[in-house]
Amino acid sequence: MSHQVALTHEFVEFIPSIRQDGVLYVSMKYATVVHNCCCGCGSKVVTPLSPTDWKMIYDGGSISLDPSIGNWSLPCKSHYWITQGRVHFARQWSRGEIEAGRAQDLLAKQGYFSETAPHVDSRQISGVKEPTGRRAKGGFLRRLWKRLF
Numbered sequence: 001m002s003h004q005v006a007l008t009h010e011f012v013e014f015i016p017s018i019r020q021d022g023v024l025y026v027s028m029k030y031a032t033v034v035h036n037c038c039c040g041c042g043s044k045v046v047t048p049l050s051p052t053d054w055k056m057i058y059d060g061g062s063i064s065l066d067p068s069i070g071n072w073s074l075p076c077k078s079h080y081w082i083t084q085g086r087v088h089f090a091r092q093w094s095r096g097e098i099e100a101g102r103a104q105d106l107l108a109k110q111g112y113f114s115e116t117a118p119h120v121d122s123r124q125i126s127g128v129k130e131p132t133g134r135r136a137k138g139g140f141l142r143r144l145w146k147r148l149f
């Protein structure tokens with residue numbers, strides 16, 4: 001187990017089931033970036049790209065993801081930024097902060113998918129997001145959409 005400090009990237013159509021540590025797998029087709037947790041635990045971390053999830057910056061040589069990645073549902077609870085292919089570890093959040101962040105994220109998604117609710121960008125409020133990799137497995141948005149409409 002060793003912390004990743006530098007990441008490379010690979011543009012793929014499908015995310016491979018066997019992934020190398022230190023590689024960001026980018027699927028533009030599915031608007032998703034997947035990597036093994038940078039703390040070294042190797043857990044799968046899924047960061048969907050969308051207006052209410054992450055945005056990716058590709059400068060031709062390296063990748064940045066915004067906001068930071070808070071792996072609260074992983075045992076390691078690691079929290080880091082990926083900026084220009086470099087990993088910058090941030091402090092872990094308290095349980096209260098995590099709960100508040102989750103609530104804010106849900107509000108932001110509801111706002112985004114609703115005509116009437118105010119559009120809140122949780123990224124601007126908290127500056128951190130929790131990957132849905134283990135918790136919701138990507139069906140979350142579809143279920144939320146169905147519930148709202």
Ligand SMILES: [Zn+2]
Binds near residue numbers: 040042076
């Ligand atoms: Zn980890």
